[in-house]
Amino acid sequence: MIQTLFGAQEQEPSLLEKLKAGVQKTRDGLVGRIEEVVSGKKQIDADLLEELEYTLISADIGITTTTEILDRIRERVDRKLTGDAGELKGLIREYLLEVLQASDSPLSYVDAPPAVLMVVGVNGAGKTTTIGKLASHYKAEGKTVLLCAADTFRAAAIEQLEVWGERTQTDVIRQNTGADPSAVAFDAITAAKARGVDYVIVDTAGRLQTKTNLMAELEKMRRTIARVIPDAPHETLLVLDGTTGQNGLEQARKFTETAGVTGIVLTKLDGTAKGGVVVAIARELGLPIRFIGVGEKIDDLLPFDPEKFIDSLFS
Amino acid sequence: MFDNLSDKLQRVFKNLRGEGRLTAENMDAALREVRVALLEADVNFKVVKQLIDGVKQKAMGAEVLNSLTPSQQIIGFIHEELIKVLGSHESKLRFANDPPSVFMIVGLQGSGKTTSTGKLARWLSRNGHRPQVVSVDVYRPAARKQLSIIAKDQQIPIYEGTPEETLPVDLARSARRETVNAGRDVLLVDTAGRLHIDEDLMTELQALKDLLNPVEILFVADAMTGQDAVKSADEFHKRLGITGVILTKMDGDARGGAALSIRHVTGQPLKFVGLGEKPDALEPFHPDRAAQRILGMGDIISFVEKAQQAFDQKDQEKLQQKLLDNEFSLEDFRDQLKQIRKLGPLDSLLKMMPKVGMMKELQNTSVDEKELTRIVAIIDSMTPKERENHMIINGNRRRRIAKGSGTTVNDVNNLLKQYTQMRKMMKSFSSAFGGMGGGLAKGLLGKKLSKLGLDKPGSGLPGGMGKPPAGWPF
Numbered sequence: 017m018i019q020t021l022f023g024a025q026e027q028e029p030s031l032l033e034k035l036k037a038g039v040q041k042t043r044d045g046l047v048g049r050i051e052e053v054v055s056g057k058k059q060i061d062a063d064l065l066e067e068l069e070y071t072l073i074s075a076d077i078g079i080t081t082t083t084e085i086l087d088r089i090r091e092r093v094d095r096k097l098t099g100d101a102g103e104l105k106g107l108i109r110e111y112l113l114e115v116l117q118a119s120d121s122p123l124s125y126v127d128a129p130p131a132v133l134m135v136v137g138v139n140g141a142g143k144t145t146t147i148g149k150l151a152s153h154y155k156a157e158g159k160t161v162l163l164c165a166a167d168t169f170r171a172a173a174i175e176q177l178e179v180w181g182e183r184t185q186t187d188v189i190r191q192n193t194g195a196d197p198s199a200v201a202f203d204a205i206t207a208a209k210a211r212g213v214d215y216v217i218v219d220t221a222g223r224l225q226t227k228t229n230l231m232a233e234l235e236k237m238r239r240t241i242a243r244v245i246p247d248a249p250h251e252t253l254l255v256l257d258g259t260t261g262q263n264g265l266e267q268a269r270k271f272t273e274t275a276g277v278t279g280i281v282l283t284k285l286d287g288t289a290k291g292g293v294v295v296a297i298a299r300e301l302g303l304p305i306r307f308i309g310v311g312e313k314i315d316d317l318l319p320f321d322p323e324k325f326i327d328s329l330f331s
Numbered sequence: 332m333f334d335n336l337s338d339k340l341q342r343v344f345k346n347l348r349g350e351g352r353l354t355a356e357n358m359d360a361a362l363r364e365v366r367v368a369l370l371e372a373d374v375n376f377k378v379v380k381q382l383i384d385g386v387k388q389k390a391m392g393a394e395v396l397n398s399l400t401p402s403q404q405i406i407g408f409i410h411e412e413l414i415k416v417l418g419s420h421e422s423k424l425r426f427a428n429d430p431p432s433v434f435m436i437v438g439l440q441g442s443g444k445t446t447s448t449g450k451l452a453r454w455l456s457r458n459g460h461r462p463q464v465v466s467v468d469v470y471r472p473a474a475r476k477q478l479s480i481i482a483k484d485q486q487i488p489i490y491e492g493t494p495e496e497t498l499p500v501d502l503a504r505s506a507r508r509e510t511v512n513a514g515r516d517v518l519l520v521d522t523a524g525r526l527h528i529d530e531d532l533m534t535e536l537q538a539l540k541d542l543l544n545p546v547e548i549l550f551v552a553d554a555m556t557g558q559d560a561v562k563s564a565d566e567f568h569k570r571l572g573i574t575g576v577i578l579t580k581m582d583g584d585a586r587g588g589a590a591l592s593i594r595h596v597t598g599q600p601l602k603f604v605g606l607g608e609k610p611d612a613l614e615p616f617h618p619d620r621a622a623q624r625i626l627g628m629g630d631i632i633s634f635v636e637k638a639q640q641a642f643d644q645k646d647q648e649k650l651q652q653k654l655l656d657n658e659f660s661l662e663d664f665r666d667q668l669k670q671i672r673k674l675g676p677l678d679s680l681l682k683m684m685p686k687v688g689m690m691k692e693l694q695n696t697s698v699d700e701k702e703l704t705r706i707v708a709i710i711d712s713m714t715p716k717e718r719e720n721h722m723i724i725n726g727n728r729r730r731r732i733a734k735g736s737g738t739t740v741n742d743v744n745n746l747l748k749q750y751t752q753m754r755k756m757m758k759s760f761s762s763a764f765g766g767m768g769g770g771l772a773k774g775l776l777g778k779k780l781s782k783l784g785l786d787k788p789g790s791g792l793p794g795g796m797g798k799p800p801a802g803w804p805f
Contacts, residue, residue, distance in 0.1 A: 070376050076557035079370050139580060139608070140441025140553065144472075169608075171484075172477035179472030224583035257441060261373030261557025263585040284440065287526040289559040312440075312470070 065089065068104070076261050077292035081299055085111050112295060116305070116322035119298040130162070130208040130216045132241055132248035136234060136275045137255035138267055139222030142283035142309055144173065146255050147217050148180030149309065149317035155184055159214035164204030165190040166197040166237065169221040177219050183314060197221065197233065198240040205244040218249070225270035234275040252277050253306060256294070258284040264293035268301055282320070283309035361405065362387060374588035375561045378416065378595045385412045410622055416591050417618035422575065422600030425546050430516040431463075433507065433543045437536060437571065438551035439563055440524030443579035445474065447551050447605055448521040449481035450613035451577070454603075455517055456487060463515040465490040465506035467499035467539065468523035478521050485610055488513065499523070499535060500542055507543060520545070527566035540571055548573045549602065552593055554581045560589040561596045568597040578616065579605035590621065659754055662718040665710040668703055705738055709746050712736040721747060 065086055072082040089107060133150070135143050144167070151161045163186050167173035174190050181188040189204035201218055208216035220237070223230035241248050254277040256264055271277045282291045285308050294305050305320040362383050369379045389408045426432040434451070436444050448464055455462040464482050466489075468474035475491070482489035490506035503520055510518040520543065525532035540548065550564060550573040567573055576597070578590050581604045590601055601616040650667070653659050710718065712735030717724050724732070724747065726740075733740045 073370055073376055074558045076373075076559070079367055138555070138583070139446075140443055142441055170477070171480035172473040175473035175476050176471070224580060226582070226584045257553070257555070259439065259553070259557060259559045259563070260555050261560075261585075261588070262371055263373070263555040263583070264557075266584060267555075284526075287439070287528060287559070288562045289557070293557065 072108075072292070075290035075292035076264075077290075078262055078265070078296040081115075081296050084299075113322065115295055115299045119302045119304045119322075121304050126250050129212065129214045130205070130245070131214065131250045132205060132208075132216050132218065132245060134218045134220065134237070134241070134249040134252045134275070135255060135281075136220050136252060136271055136277065137222060138224050138257075139170075141222065141255040141257045141260075142281075143167075143222060143255045144176050144180065144219055145312065146253075146281050146283060146307070146309060146317065147177065147219050148184060149314060150217055150307075151180065151184040151186045152314045153317055154215050155186070160212075161186045162204060162208045162211065162213045162216045163188045164201055164216060164218040166200045166204075167219050167221040168193055168195045168197050168200060173219070173221065198237045201237050202240050202244060205241055205248065209244065225267050231270065231274040234271075238276065249276075251279060251306075253279050253281050254303075255281045255283055256291075256297075258282050258291035258309075259287065259289040260293055262293060262296070265296050265300060268297045268303060272301060272303065277303060279304050279306035281305075281307045281309065281317075286310045286316070358387075358390060358405070365409065369588065369591075372586035372588035373555075373557045373560070373592075375558055375592035375595065377561075378591050381595075382409070382412050382416065382591075385415070413591070413622035414618055416595050417621055418594065418600050419618060421615055421617050422602050423615075424602060425574065426517070427546045431507070431510045431518050432516060432547070433518045433520060433545040434547040434549060435520045435522060435536075435539065435543065435545045435571075436549050436551060436577075437522050437567060437573070438524060439526065439553075440471075442524065442551045442553045443577075443605055444524060444551045445478050445481065445521050446608065447549075447577050447579060447603070447613070448478060448519050449485060449487070450605065450610055451549075451603065452482065452487040452519055453485045453610050454613050455519075456485075460517050461515040462517040462519055463488045463490065463506070463510045463513065464519045464521065465492075465502060466521040467502045468521060469497060469499060469502075470523045474521075474523065481610070488515065500538055503539055503543055518543075527563040527570075533566075533570050536571055547575060549575050549577050550593070550597075550599075551577045551579060552589055554578050554587040554589060554604075555583065555585040556589040558592075560592045564593040565596045568599065573597060573599050575600055575602040576616075577601075577603045577605060577613075582606045582612070587621070657754060660719055661710050661713065661721055661750060662715075664750060664753075665707055665718075668707055671703075705736070705742065706746055708736040709733075709738055709743055721750060 068089075069082055069086055072085065073079060085108060088111065089104065092107070135147055135150075137143050147163060151163060154161050161184070163177060163181050165174040165177045165188055167177070168191065171193070174188075174193060178188050178190070180186075189200065189207055191200050191203070197220065204216055204218065218237070218241070220234065221230070223234075225231065238249060238252075252275055254268060254271050254275075256267065260267070268277065268280065280294060280297060280303055282294055282305055285291055291308075297303055298305065305322070307317050308320050310316045310318060365386075366379055366383050369382065370376060374382075386405065386408045389411070390405060424434075436448050436451075438444050445466070445468070448466075452462045452464050464478060464487055466475040466478040468478075479489055479491060481487075490502070490509050492502045492505065496502050496505060499522070506520070507518055520539065522536060522539065523532065525536070527533065548571050550567050552560060552564065556563075564573075564576075576590075576593055576599060578587065578593075578601055581587060593599075594601060601618070601621075604614050604616050606612040606614060650659075650663060653663060709732060712732045713724070713728075717728060717732075724743075729740050729743045729747075733743050736743075
């Protein structure tokens with residue numbers, strides 16, 4: 017009572033709770049509707065499968081993956097392995113888990129710091145915000161971090177990163193707007209090496225994957241970074257807006273081709289969007305999902321764990 | 332691997348054509364393919380269903396089944412249905428009778444509100460208005476700074492607020508006052524990005540709306556949005572009553588199915604499309620063009636408009652006469668090349684072309700801009716006499732030209748060969764494009780373009796540049 021009156025310190029929610037809260041929306045949508053589809057219908061028939069198709073598609077899982085799931089179910093129904101609609105959920109869960117687990121791989125091992133993380137993506141995906149959260153995440157682990165403002169193109173992008181730098185008490189290496197991003201990256205990596213920091217996170221300008229010149233610029237940045245530290249960047253994260261539809265697959269494909277993406281950060285999952293396209297990405301490109309973004313606060317970034325992700329979808 | 336909607340539809344109709352006649356069965360198959368294609372393009376499934384039903388009904392009602400060109404008719408029906416959803420005409424901005432007109436720019440995070448605000452302000456000032464902008468995004472770091480940089484770059488007045496003004500409504504109120512005092516007629520209010528389920532921030536938008544009484548509430552939507560587009564647009568519309576949509580990032584390869592979905596769920600028109608990061612990369616939305624693009628007819632009207640801007644009418648007439656008289660010299664050729672380059676990168680021009688047959692193949696080959704530079708260099712290395720009369724260019728001269736332009740004799744030979752071939756063909760299609768398109772395209776890109784049907788009179792462009800006949804150009 018007294019505690020309530022004087023405002024007790026709120027209990028820090030556990031990681032799992034946060035993850036659950038974060039994907040609650042996704043869960044409500046996807047699982048809720050699958051259950052809706054399944055309930056009231058005992059037998060699996062053509063109508064049910066069609067409804068299910070719509071359900072999966074509206075989660076942005078994509079027609080190819082959806083078809084694969086449905087084919088699997090159809091096959092089982094044909095072989096009389098499943099006739100019960102109730103088993104459907106388990107089957108779908110199993111399938112999604114299989115896809116996401118197959119692409120789950122640990123972060124690359126860096127024997128001598130700094131570890132270089134490059135963050136890429138289309139315009140407005142949430143790169144800079146993600147970097148702020150990443151810096152906070154690594155700082156909380158007791159690591160030292162240096163930020164690199166290599167988005168020298170967009171108005172006020174450098175200032176935006178600097179605000180995040182202040183919030184996380186992290187130094188930002190910057191030049192002026194219009195500077196060569198590779199030069200900024202070079203400066204930052206060199207400085208990181210000299211200062212002996214653990215992580216250097218490189219922000220890049222948003223670019224649509226179809227812009228050949230801008231994609232080539234990323235390649236150049238990689239080459240420049242590798243000149244300072246031969247096996248860097250150790251991780252290249254593609255920030256993907258959770259509301260993105262099937263174009264997300266094309267983004268992942270093109271950015272992987274030119275920027276050597278090693279993992280995905282899926283943002284804006286606190287809305288009603290499902291982010292289902294990552295299933296298609298994991299399935300087709302084998303890219304692991306590293307983190308999910310579930311809000312605008314500094315700690316609204318959660319490590320992605322396929323099992324927990326699916327568990328919280330279905331628990 | 333990941334086909335465009337238009338490619339998919341192409342294939343569907345190719346199959347239809349292969350069958351010769353349309354039957355109830357193969358129409359079902361075709362429509363199923365269309366459905367998959369639309370879904371893959373992120374069109375909302377409810378919209379897809381409606382679209383398909385509409386086409387089916389029309390197709391059944393008409394005498395399609397006995398038609399010998401069923402594919403053309405089906406395409407015509409789909410085109411009509413798309414137009415029905417997208418709106419039949421271009422939608423203009425509204426302005427208040429009593430200035431200033433207030434436009435609120437709203438949308439999800441990262442959809443492109445601030446960039447669009449800057450572009451729209453520029454567009455307005457280019458179209459006889461005196462806009463003022465203000466950012467009431469007090470949340471995202473450096474958001475106000477971003478608009479301030481953009482506005483200053485474009486010489487658009489911006490209200491930047493006082494240190495005491497930390498609330499969106501305060502900023503908006505003062506900005507409105509300043510707009511009135513400065514005698515400006517439009518105030519663009521850039522709001523913070525927010526999720527449609529964020530109760531507090533949605534309430535804030537309603538408060539801004541009540542305060543400002545805007546004539547336009549423009550919802551900025553990312554063309555890459557998936558199925559969720561309907562939910563966010565619907566919620567924004569329910570809470571605020573949006574009056575129009577700006578579809579951004581249309582310069583990428585997203586198929587923009589979200590456009591259909593948003594239009595369908597809100598009933599509000601798409602007013603502008605964002606086509607890049609440059610301040611002028613904003614164009615009014617044309618439903619008919621968008622529908623044509625979806626159907627694989629390409630955005631040929633935009634292409635022609637662009638061409639008309641770049642090519643001077645009088646020069647064109649002169650050139651046409653030369654073509655008719657077969658006096659098209661190497662010098663004219665070079666001038667034309669230079670003008671074509673003014674249109675912008677060839678890659679982006681090609682994207683506007685219809686994706687039919689050979690065109691598809693062409694779209695996958697990246698155009699070598701250096702090739703153009705090389706051709707211009709070769710012609711530059713010729714003497715005026717040589718440019719006037721290519722017949723005098725003998726072996727010696729070729730060697731000199733090659734040396735002068737840093738190319739090989741072989742390059743020079745190829746150019747001359749192309750040029751003579753072009754001259755031969757020029758006469759036959761000089762009327763098609765006012766002389767500009769077919770022949771030049773041929774010279775530039777080798778033989779490929781000739782297979783696109785753009786080099787024959789009457790086949791490349793529909794008469795009058797209006798709505799192409801249903802089924803064109805299949």
